[in-house]
Amino acid sequence: MKIIISNQSELPIYAQIKEQLKEQILNGQIPEGSTLPSIRQLAKEVGVSVITTTRAYSDLEAEGFIATMQGKGSVVLSKDNSMLQEQYLLRIEEGLSTAIDTARVMGLSEEELVGIFYNLLHETRNGR
């Protein structure tokens, strides 16, 4: 787990913490089922206020990334969780939309775009 707070960022500190944790949960660096440090522990480590980390965690909870249980702390939820699934689908759509937009800008045909997509799919599959 990695958190970097920037004073130059336009994002408030709670949002910086939230986005970085979200990113690491989505890309698997923080595995599902793992327990995050407590709100107070994190505040102390990062050097921010307790209210700030509380807000970051409650946002992550509301978006379905973590669940906070009395005595057990905040646990990263399984990827099968429906709210999290939505977040994943949203990410996929965002990524594909960027590709589509770029393809339109350079006047690529739909067939060519789909061709690139399949090629990449095969390449990454063989890569594994």
Next chain:
Amino acid sequence: MPEEHGTKKGMIRAMELLEVHNVSKHYKNFSLENIDFVLPKGYIMGYVGQNGAGKSTTLNIITNLCKSSVGEVRVNGITCMEDTVQYKESIGYIGGDFYYPNNFTVRNIRGILKNFYSTFSVEQFNELLHQWKLSDKMKVKDFSQGMKVKLMFAAVLARDTKLMVLDEATNGLDPVVRLEILKLLQEYIADGERSVIFSTHILSDLEQIADYIFFIHDGKKVLYDAKDELLESYLLVKGERRAITPQLQKALVGIMDNAYGFEAILPSDRADLLNHDFHFEKPTIDEIVIHYIKDKEKNG
């Protein structure tokens, strides 16, 4: 059901570590007026204002060093009147001025603390001294400012206190020691049972760890909120003076001019009044405070 009511009230009380209710104090040339706030268990409050704004007066009323003319202060649920010993045992005070006699050694001070406070732990005190390399035999007059502050912290941390009151305690300290103290304060509140109130006229590095901000000016409350709320409630706006519309003029707080433009604070919910002529960004608490003081000076 009266019983249930009692429990509920007890629970609410148990959440607040420090309650300051309608506290006023009148001097010949200065009045503290209707100061009212609460600080829950496990949180840090920054008590901010200019020199002479009433910060020390408030903190001295909390530590019961001076009495308020009106109002009530509770620490961990009790007033000083109800149980003076318990009240005072639960508070640790650290001031900007060193309050131990200069010709004393650490050993002398330890002897006094041991006799004075029932919860004072010699072992814990010695451990902190060792950790901070404060020699037993040295006279405190030979201490640097940083060492003096650390000694005061050791004296407080070796006791079982619930509320730490810091009155300009980090003034004149170098950044390294300030950072150490920041960590100490966060450590102190880490179990969620204890709280810190610190006064300062410059927030800078302490700003990050504060949960609540109370801003006092001329003995009166100006702002009091969770710090994150405050920071989000305002924008720092910069631009050319002539670009300000009459509507915007009314909404801006504490306009300050320089030769090439102005700077002011704007409530975030009035951001619709801004156009691309203006530059705006997140303010710091210091910037919010400066522009509010400017506004008070202008409009009284």
